[in-house]
Amino acid sequence: MKLYKVLAVVLNSREMRDAHRVITLFSKERGKIQVVAHGVTKPTSRKRGAVQPFAVSEFMLRQGRDLDSVSQCEGIEFFPGLWTDLDKLLYAGHMAELVDALTVEGDPNEAVFIHIIKTLRELDKTVDPELVTRWFELRLMALLGYLPYLNGCVDCGGELNGPMVRFSTQAGGLICFNCAAGEEYITCNRGTVAIMHTLLSWEIDKIDRLRVARSSRAQMSTIMHEYLQWHMEKRSRSLQFMDKLNCFNPVIK
Numbered sequence: 001m002k003l004y005k006v007l008a009v010v011l012n013s014r015e016m017r018d019a020h021r022v023i024t025l026f027s028k029e030r031g032k033i034q035v036v037a038h039g040v041t042k043p044t045s046r047k048r049g050a051v052q053p054f055a056v057s058e059f060m061l062r063q064g065r066d067l068d069s070v071s072q073c074e075g076i077e078f079f080p081g082l083w084t085d086l087d088k089l090l091y092a093g094h095m096a097e098l099v100d101a102l103t104v105e106g107d108p109n110e111a112v113f114i115h116i117i118k119t120l121r122e123l124d125k126t127v128d129p130e131l132v133t134r135w136f137e138l139r140l141m142a143l144l145g146y147l148p149y150l151n152g153c154v155d156c157g158g159e160l161n162g163p164m165v166r167f168s169t170q171a172g173g174l175i176c177f178n179c180a181a182g183e184e185y186i187t188c189n190r191g192t193v194a195i196m197h198t199l200l201s202w203e204i205d206k207i208d209r210l211r212v213a214r215s216s217r218a219q220m221s222t223i224m225h226e227y228l229q230w231h232m233e234k235r236s237r238s239l240q241f242m243d244k245l246n247c248f249n250p251v252i253k
């Protein structure tokens with residue numbers, strides 16, 4: 001059986017029978033991969049640390065008929081700050097869930113891999129995990145080609161006037177008064193949009209300097225939550241559709 005090596009971050013890990021675990025990795029070389037780690041829940045297993053969620057580890061993987069399995073692994077970077085702060089742990093879990101839901105297996109994307117690691121490093125030490133998470137979400141959307149349009153009306157291209165603007169998830173960005181007729185939208189301050197632009201243009205190490213009002217945080221949270229949810233559901237619907245197609249049209253070999 002063929003062996004291959006990857007550098008990867010562990011997105012999640014779920015228990016199977018006999019102390020085995022199915023682990024979802026996001027690797028530098030191959031993108032998302034699901035693998036089996038045998039016997040890792042045993043207290044004596046030396047692989048335990050390297051396969052725990054959010055660890056960055058080097059894996060030697062063995063190709064299998066269904067799932068590949070972990071032959072050897074070594075933890076390289078851990079983020080202990082995440083495990084001593086429940087908020088940070090929840091944000092890290094949310095981040096991993098997004099990557100898992102919005103990427104497909106075997107589609108390498110080194111920029112996403114680097115983005116995850118940068119975010120974990122910052123989450124580990126930040127005093128503002130919420131803002132780091134918003135930075136992560138916006139940039140992940142940009143890297144995956146789902147960035148909402150924030151420079152005018154997404155439908156007609158017109159300028160947006162007034163202190164309040166409208167965001168439409170279905171339209172994919174900001175929307176003007178006329179185009180908003182009949183659409184569902186979220187109203188937010190222009191200042192909130194300015195913060196989103198800043199998050200998109202600033203590097204992560206400057207984020208702690210940003211002061212954001214509670215109202216803008218709440219608006220960003222609502223917008224991103226709704227927007228991400230919509231994309232995740234859309235993806236999961238299209239995957240279900242593909243599954244159905246595959247069932248009716250078996251692959252001809």
Ligand SMILES: [Zn+2]
Pocket residue numbers: 153154155156157158175176177178179180
């Ligand atoms: Zn418009």
